[in-house]
Amino acid sequence: ARRAGTPRRARPSATMGADVEMKDGADKEEKKTAKEETPVAPQDVLDVLFENVTLLEKSVASKGEPRFAAKVLRQTMAWRKKLTPAKLVDFLHAALDDENPSKAGLVALAGGAGSPPPAPPTPPADGEPAPAPPPAPVPPSAAQRLLPETEAYAHLLCVIFLTDAGDARVVQASERALSIVSAAAGRRATDALGARLAFYYALAHERHGEVSDARATLLRLHRAAVTRRDDLGQETCLNLLLRNYLHYSEYEQAEKLRSKAQTPSSRSNPQQCRHLYYLGRIRAVQLEYSEAKACLQQAHRKAPAAARGFAVELTKWITVVRLLLGEIPEKRDLFPSARGASASQKTRDALAPYAALAQAVRAGDLAAFKTVAETHAAAFAADKTHLLVARLRRNVIRVGLRRVSLAYSSISLSDVAAKLGLATSAEDVERVVAKAIRDGGVDASLDHERQLMVGAVATDAYATREPQAAFHARIAFCLDAHNEAVRAMRYPPAAREAKRVGHSAKDVLALEEELATHIMEDDEMDEF
Numbered sequence: 297a298r299r300a301g302t303p304r305r306a307r308p309s310a311t312m313g314a315d316v317e318m319k320d321g322a323d324k325e326e327k328k329t330a331k332e333e334t335p336v337a338p339q340d341v342l343d344v345l346f347e348n349v350t351l352l353e354k355s356v357a358s359k360g361e362p363r364f365a366a367k368v369l370r371q372t373m374a375w376r377k378k379l380t381p382a383k384l385v386d387f388l389h390a391a392l393d394d395e396n397p398s399k400a401g402l403v404a405l406a407g408g409a410g411s412p413p414p415a416p417p418t419p420p421a422d423g424e425p426a427p428a429p430p431p432a433p434v435p436p437s438a439a440q441r442l443l444p445e446t447e448a449y450a451h452l453l454c455v456i457f458l459t460d461a462g463d464a465r466v467v468q469a470s471e472r473a474l475s476i477v478s479a480a481a482g483r484r485a486t487d488a489l490g491a492r493l494a495f496y497y498a499l500a501h502e503r504h505g506e507v508s509d510a511r512a513t514l515l516r517l518h519r520a521a522v523t524r525r526d527d528l529g530q531e532t533c534l535n536l537l538l539r540n541y542l543h544y545s546e547y548e549q550a551e552k553l554r555s556k557a558q559t560p561s562s563r564s565n566p567q568q569c570r571h572l573y574y575l576g577r578i579r580a581v582q583l584e585y586s587e588a589k590a591c592l593q594q595a596h597r598k599a600p601a602a603a604r605g606f607a608v609e610l611t612k613w614i615t616v617v618r619l620l621l622g623e624i625p626e627k628r629d630l631f632p633s634a635r636g637a638s639a640s641q642k643t644r645d646a647l648a649p650y651a652a653l654a655q656a657v658r659a660g661d662l663a664a665f666k667t668v669a670e671t672h673a674a675a676f677a678a679d680k681t682h683l684l685v686a687r688l689r690r691n692v693i694r695v696g697l698r699r700v701s702l703a704y705s706s707i708s709l710s711d712v713a714a715k716l717g718l719a720t721s722a723e724d725v726e727r728v729v730a731k732a733i734r735d736g737g738v739d740a741s742l743d744h745e746r747q748l749m750v751g752a753v754a755t756d757a758y759a760t761r762e763p764q765a766a767f768h769a770r771i772a773f774c775l776d777a778h779n780e781a782v783r784a785m786r787y788p789p790a791a792r793e794a795k796r797v798g799h800s801a802k803d804v805l806a807l808e809e810e811l812a813t814h815i816m817e818d819d820e821m822d823e824f
Contacts, residue, residue, distance in 0.1 A: 352445040360484020381407030390435035444480040464504040470497040491532040527560035531567045538574040660696030
């Protein structure tokens with residue numbers, strides 16, 4: 297029994313709980329609506345550039361953490377199209393100290409005139425509040441303006457601006473910028489900026505000068521990068537030197553440099569793609585077609601999806617190398633995007649000569665091959681594949697002989713010459729057929745007395761070791777792809793430390809996503 301005078305405990309009513317829940321839901325809806333209605337101020341290019349200066353300062357404070365410099369370059373490439381001469385001049389005035397000797401020259405390269413003063417705000421109507429002015433970009437501090445990294449970044453912006461404008465002054469500007477970066481050697485934060493400036497220096501000589509003039513400077517930069525253990529600069533300069541040698545078809549010098557140069561332990565994905573591409577070209581000229589095919593296909597798999605021009609260039613070389621190996625590429629191999637959607641017209645036009653070449657080799661028609669080689673001789677010469685295309689004549693004859701041997705049990709050598717279009721003597725035809733039989737390209741025998749080519753009896757392919765060899769090749773390809781994927785997995789060194797000091801899983805995931813973006817993206821793959 298309840299004691300007298302004891303107050304009865306009140307029970308919570310269901311109506312009260314419902315009111316609380318409704319109030320909480322209404323508050324959430326109001327906050328969500330207010331968040332959606334809040335106008336987001338458009339970001340200006342100066343905000344991004346000033347933020348990049350802050351990131352460079354963080355990179356200096358962290359003793360050259362590559363993550364910050366990579367983000368600076370990534371943001372610069374994303375906003376480069378919105379960089380106007382006025383905005384560039386505004387950045388140079390705000391980011392460089394007045395006593396900096398390079399400031400006047402950079403401002404003159406950018407155009408000399410900054411942005412005009414903003415127009416006065418429109419007076420509000422009666423009864424309406426005055427609109428708030430947009431926030432002004434926060435310029436770099438005095439300490440940031442004195443950093444050598446800020447000056448190197450200003451030079452890089454001017455070089456990018458002149459490159460996009462097609463200005464020939466970019467040759468002198470990039471050379472001067474490299475001297476500024478070389479003077480600041482020993483500061484790890486400038487490694488990424490120096491590697492990118494070396495790239496634009498070589499590109500400027502290709503577009504506005506002689507390619508050979510950049511070779512001495514690139515060799516000096518490569519030696520300096522090896523001495524300072526600058527992995528990014530080392531692999532960038534090595535690829536630029538290989539491209540310089542291949543531009544003049546100096547394959548022996550390129551192979552000597554590649555074989556004697558030190559390979560960095562940690563390599564970036566875009567630079568590794570370039571290196572595999574150049575190595576595949578060298579191996580193709582050296583008659584090592586199997587290794588050339590492996591290098592080119594690996595570069596094609598690793599290439600970023602945005603580098604469409606680089607993928608088209610790789611497809612051209614892979615097609616010619618596969619034809620030299622006796623393989624006939626299908627249409628879907630030449631136009632991989634045609635499976636789900638139609639490939640772009642520009643891609644089809646670029647690969648049209650190689651599609652016609654593959655069709656001529658597939659048919660074994662020597663006359664059609666000569667027509668294709670003569671019609672598209674300029675395209676093959678521009679792509680540096682004309683030497684390999686000239687070697688395909690033997691493959692065309694071999695394919696034609698194989699088709700003839702499968703169609704006829706025995707055929708005279710004169711008829712073989714007529715079907716293949718060989719305008720040679722009987723002895724030359726016999727020599728060609730004998731060589732094809734000896735190399736294993738044609739399964740037939742030669743009757744010298746009767747001047748006949750006798751085809752072999754067809755056998756069951758599954759009774760031979762061909763299926764086993766094909767299955768082994770597929771397994772080896774899958775294992776190689778798995779091993780390359782495992783080697784390419786890299787993690788930020790700060791991720792493990794973040795877990796130790798108690799950072800949230802969300803911060804660690806953000807670090808990993810940023811590193812993955814840095815590994816996979818490169819906006820400069822299609823510059824060359």
